[in-house]
Amino acid sequence: xxxxxxSRRSGAGVPVTIGLVxxxxxxxxxxxxxxxxxxxxxxxxxxxxxxATAAELGYAxxxxxxxxxxxxxxxxxxxxxxxxxxxxxxxLNGLTRAASxxxxxxxxxxxxxxxxxxxxxxxxxxxxxDGLVLCAPRMPTERLRELAPKLRPLVLxxxxxxxxxxxxxxxxxxxxxxxxxxHLRGLGHRRIAYLAGPDTSMSNQIxxxxxxxxxxxxxxxxxxxxxxxxxxxxxxxxxxxxxxxTAVIAYNDLVAFGALSRLHELGVRVPAQISIVGFDDIPFAxxxxxxxxxxxxxxxxxxxxxxxxxWALMNDGAPEADLRLRPRLEVRGSxxxxxxx
Amino acid sequence: xxxxxxSRRSGAGVPVTIGLVxxxxxxxxxxxxxxxxxxxxxxxxxxxxxxATAAELGYAxxxxxxxxxxxxxxxxxxxxxxxxxxxxxxxLNGLTRAASxxxxxxxxxxxxxxxxxxxxxxxxxxxxxDGLVLCAPRMPTERLRELAPKLRPLVLxxxxxxxxxxxxxxxxxxxxxxxxxxHLRGLGHRRIAYLAGPDTSMSNQIxxxxxxxxxxxxxxxxxxxxxxxxxxxxxxxxxxxxxxxTAVIAYNDLVAFGALSRLHELGVRVPAQISIVGFDDIPFAxxxxxxxxxxxxxxxxxxxxxxxxxWALMNDGAPEADLRLRPRLEVRGSxxxxxxx
DNA sequence: TTGTACGCGTTATCAT
DNA sequence: ATGATAACGCGTACAA
Numbered sequence: 024x025x026x027x028x029x030s031r032r033s034g035a036g037v038p039v040t041i042g043l044v045x046x047x048x049x050x051x052x053x054x055x056x057x058x059x060x061x062x063x064x065x066x067x068x069x070x071x072x073x074x075a076t077a078a079e080l081g082y083a084x085x086x087x088x089x090x091x092x093x094x095x096x097x098x099x100x101x102x103x104x105x106x107x108x109x110x111x112x113x114x115l116n117g118l119t120r121a122a123s124x125x126x127x128x129x130x131x132x133x134x135x136x137x138x139x140x141x142x143x144x145x146x147x148x149x150x151x152x153d154g155l156v157l158c159a160p161r162m163p164t165e166r167l168r169e170l171a172p173k174l175r176p177l178v179l180x181x182x183x184x185x186x187x188x189x190x191x192x193x194x195x196x197x198x199x200x201x202x203x204x205x206h207l208r209g210l211g212h213r214r215i216a217y218l219a220g221p222d223t224s225m226s227n228q229i230x231x232x233x234x235x236x237x238x239x240x241x242x243x244x245x246x247x248x249x250x251x252x253x254x255x256x257x258x259x260x261x262x263x264x265x266x267x268x269t270a271v272i273a274y275n276d277l278v279a280f281g282a283l284s285r286l287h288e289l290g291v292r293v294p295a296q297i298s299i300v301g302f303d304d305i306p307f308a309x310x311x312x313x314x315x316x317x318x319x320x321x322x323x324x325x326x327x328x329x330x331x332x333x334w335a336l337m338n339d340g341a342p343e344a345d346l347r348l349r350p351r352l353e354v355r356g357s358x359x360x361x362x363x364x
Numbered sequence: 365x366x367x368x369x370x371s372r373r374s375g376a377g378v379p380v381t382i383g384l385v386x387x388x389x390x391x392x393x394x395x396x397x398x399x400x401x402x403x404x405x406x407x408x409x410x411x412x413x414x415x416a417t418a419a420e421l422g423y424a425x426x427x428x429x430x431x432x433x434x435x436x437x438x439x440x441x442x443x444x445x446x447x448x449x450x451x452x453x454x455x456l457n458g459l460t461r462a463a464s465x466x467x468x469x470x471x472x473x474x475x476x477x478x479x480x481x482x483x484x485x486x487x488x489x490x491x492x493x494d495g496l497v498l499c500a501p502r503m504p505t506e507r508l509r510e511l512a513p514k515l516r517p518l519v520l521x522x523x524x525x526x527x528x529x530x531x532x533x534x535x536x537x538x539x540x541x542x543x544x545x546x547h548l549r550g551l552g553h554r555r556i557a558y559l560a561g562p563d564t565s566m567s568n569q570i571x572x573x574x575x576x577x578x579x580x581x582x583x584x585x586x587x588x589x590x591x592x593x594x595x596x597x598x599x600x601x602x603x604x605x606x607x608x609x610t611a612v613i614a615y616n617d618l619v620a621f622g623a624l625s626r627l628h629e630l631g632v633r634v635p636a637q638i639s640i641v642g643f644d645d646i647p648f649a650x651x652x653x654x655x656x657x658x659x660x661x662x663x664x665x666x667x668x669x670x671x672x673x674x675w676a677l678m679n680d681g682a683p684e685a686d687l688r689l690r691p692r693l694e695v696r697g698s699x700x701x702x703x704x705x
Numbered sequence: 706t707t708g709t710a711c712g713c714g715t716t717a718t719c720a721t
Numbered sequence: 722a723t724g725a726t727a728a729c730g731c732g733t734a735c736a737a
Contacts, residue, residue: 040730051708056732064706081514086492087437088730090428091713098471098492106457109450116447119474128489130439130471133460148469151427151439173422253648277648284651307594307618310625381714392724397716405722429714432729709736714729721724 039082048076059084099333100130100148101156102141109305110322111158114180117326118156125334127153138162142170149174154333156180160225176336178329182225183345190332192325192346196226199318199350200233203272203300204242206316206352211361212270212298213242216263218249218256218282220274227274230302234272249278256281264289269297269361276301276308279315283357294359304353313356320350380423389417400425440674441471441489442497443482450646451663452499455521458667459497466675468494479503483511490515495674497521501566517677519670523566524686531673533666533687537567540659540691541574544613544641545583547657547693552702553611553639554583557604559590559597559623561615568615571643575613590619597622605630610638610702617642617649620656624698628653635700645694654697661691 037043041059045052050073057065058073065073090096099122103111119129132148134141141159149155154176159167164184171177171187179191207215217234220227231246238244245266249259256278263271263282273279279301286293293299293313301308304319328346335343378384382400386393391414398406399414406414431437440463444452460470473489475482482500490496495517500508505525512518512528520532548556558575561568572587579585586607590600597619604612604623614620620642627634634640634654642649645660669687676684 038730041732042730052731053708053710053733054706057707060732066706069706083487083491085432085730086488087428087431088713089732091426091432091715091729092731092733094713096428106453106460109453112447112450112453115472116474119447119472120476123474128471128473128492130469131456131460132469133457133464135461146424147427150424151469253651257651280648281651284653287653307621310594310598310622312625312628379714382716383714393715394717394724394726395722398723401716407722410722426714429729430716432713432731433715433717435729707737709734711732711734713731716728718727719725721722 039080041082041084044073044077044080044082047080048073095153096151097126098128098130098152099154099156099330100132100152101158101329102132102134102145102148103158104134104136104141104160106131106133110303113322114158114325114329117323118330119326121327121330134159136161142166145170146173149177154178154337156329156333158182161223176333178332178336180325180329188342190336190342190345192328192332193348194320194322194325195347195349196229197233197236199302199320199352200230200272201237202350202352203302203316203318204234204237206354206358207270207272207298207300208238208242210270210298210358213361214245214268215242215270215272216245216247216266216268218259218263218271218273218278219246220249220251220278222248224251230274249274251275251277253277253281253284256283257285260285260289263297264291270358271297271299273299273301276303276305276315276317279308279317279357280311283311283313283315294357296362298358298361300358302350304350308353309355311357316355316358317353318350319353321348324348380421382423382425385414385418385421385423388421389414436494437492438467439469439471439493440495440497440671441473441493442499442670443473443475443486443489444499445475445477445482445501447472447474451644454663455499455666455670458664459671460667462668462671475500477502483507486511487514490518495519495678497670497674499523502564517674519673519677521666521670529683531677531683531686533669533673534689535661535663535666536688536690537570538574538577540643540661540693541571541613542578543691543693544643544657544659545575545578547695547699548611548613548639548641549579549583551611551639551699554702555586555609556583556611556613557586557588557607557609559600559604559612559614559619560587561590561592561619563589565592571615590615592616592618594618594622594625597624598626601626601630604638605632611699612638612640614640614642617644617646617656617658620649620658620698621652624652624654624656634698637703639699639702641699643691645691649694650696652698657696657699658694659691660694662689665689 041052041055045055058070132144155174156178158180177189183191247262249255260282279299301315301317304317308315308317332343382393382396386396399411473485496515497519499521518530524532588603590596601623620640642656642658645658649656649658673684
């Protein structure tokens with residue numbers, strides 16, 4: 024070893040290990056170990072003495088050493104493509120809390136949308152922990168499929184891997200889009216603009232496909248390149264009015280906001296002249312003027328759902344069924360009857 | 365050990381350890397170790413053979429075992445009081461990216477505002493890692509001071525610990541408030557409402573104190589209980605108009621939005637009748653109508669600043685100076701001259 | 706009930 | 722340049 028003397032850093036005193044406690048208390052290391060693991064086969068008074076000297080010395084078991092000895096770390100990892108994306112805050116929050124209920128901690132890794140790095144990161148993160156929650160929307164399916172065995176116990180977020188025995192938690196975008204379209208069609212809209220997210224984005228592709236299925240020829244859809252942010256929606260609104268549509272489906276709430284804001288500036292009345300819907304139902308979607316009709320995504324359920332599946336995998340080993348979270352149509356003020364031309 | 369046979373879980377094959385690779389390749393473990401650590405004192409052809417069998421067996425060094433042997437984990441931890449708070453997304457994002465540049469991963473823990481748990485969590489998180497970034501706004505100073513030695517290498521976020529040799533990264537709320545007040549005073553405002561955050565919140569207390577200092581008797585301040593969200597601001601706006609003020613300083617941008625929205629509903633013109641300012645400069649503060657004047661907080665700099673200090677501590681040991689991030693006054697459309705009564 | 710001794714998977718020292 | 726071996730700190734069969 025590099026530090027035969029047992030010192031950690033210059034200036035640090037002798038390391039207070041289980042051995043030191045044992046020696047000081049005049050017992051064996053096994054006894055100390057038993058005390059700290061609540062093993063009842065230790066004489067109460069002895070246990071107390073051990074606890075006392077341990078406290079005196081400020082001893083606490085080393086998680087790293089325990090991990091090695093036990094073969095489990097008490098940590099799970101989640102790999103996300105972009106920590107900057109607000110969506111993940113809700114997921115990580117839910118995951119952290121759910122896991123902490125069972126005494127598990129969370130390691131978070133960010134692939135920064137780098138596909139090559141992603142696979143390496145996933146494997147590395149997994150090896151450091153007892154399980155992995157993976158969100159890798161861009162990774163090719165075959166790549167994921169060959170990677171999966173190395174990552175087990177593994178739970179997927181926002182994508183499924185059929186016939187690979189990997190549980191997943193997904194959002195049912197199809198249902199969300201379908202309800203949105205049905206709502207608009209019911210209001211008489213027959214020509215709708217879709218403000219698209221990045222076309223490299225998987226969730227945009229899903230929305231586009233779902234849109235085609237949902238309209239089923241009964242409604243005309245004009246797809247407009249846009250983006251994911253307020254600014255993108257703001258800019259796209261100018262193009263919207265060129266296309267003679269009566270309603271707009273935005274990639275997400277932020278985009279819908281941007282469009283709403285721009286239309287307001289342009290003097291276009293919502294929903295009298297144009298109806299707008301978003302997707303997500305972020306906290307203040309209800310407070311825009313007019314309040315935003317949207318597909319409310321139960322993002323807070325993703326983390327707990329993922330944890331429950333990971334937990335099952337790490338124990339019984341019997342994988343739970345996939346969880347497909349359904350957005351709920353939230354009708355507010357930004358949608359109304361199509362204007363009669 | 366509980367698993368003398370070396371198996372991890374039933375169904376898993378023999379574990380592929382450094383020993384297996386060594387045996388298979390017909391060399392010693394030391395050699396394999398050297399190869400994987402890029403030690404040049406290995407014959408090129410031998411190294412190649414080792415690499416080959418390792419690849420064949422699918423071997424990768426165990427991070428846990430390495431951590432134990434090396435005395436370092438390659439992981440740092442950050443403890444936050446509430447992962448649900450959007451502020452932390454920017455911090456965690458910056459921290460993760462900065463740390464990953466040096467090959468470090470991030471463990472995130474959430475104390476959920478639980479003061480007792482917080483201390484325990486901090487110590488536990490720290491022991492699992494090589495360093496800790498701590499954000500514990502509510503922890504009593506004495507408690508923190510006695511805890512600090514156990515947490516080193518330690519960096520504090522959003523609070524300082526004088527004379528304790530613990531570097532910190534903070535936001536200079538005083539400067540932000542001061543600039544905001546100066547701006548409003550310059551526009552002729554003499555009676556201002558402050559929409560307060562939770563009074564248990566440290567950052568609210570700082571704002572209140574800073575406000576008192578900034579106005580220095582030249583401006584009258586009416587403090588109104590409010591909160592942190594859009595909804596809180598929305599509700600508080602009704603009280604604002606009862607107090608005959610010409611300007612409003614909101615606890616943060618979200619609150620400012622809420623107030624803005626409500627005032628719009630009430631037919632109060634901003635900034636003609638009332639000016640409003642926020643704090644933070646969240647992404648679409650520039651897109652509200654009117655765009656929000658605010659104190660722009662460089663939240664993205666917190667993570668990197670914390671990492672740089674932690675990194676210094678983990679190496680040279682020479683602590684870097686505290687980083688005090690100054691918000692920048694961002695004048696937009698929500699503020700204007702005070703109406704002449 | 707307590708102690709002895711080995712193993713977890715790796716790195717590093719020392720000898721060859 | 723390579724190998725044998727002692728650590729790292731802990732948990733637990735097994736013996737006592």
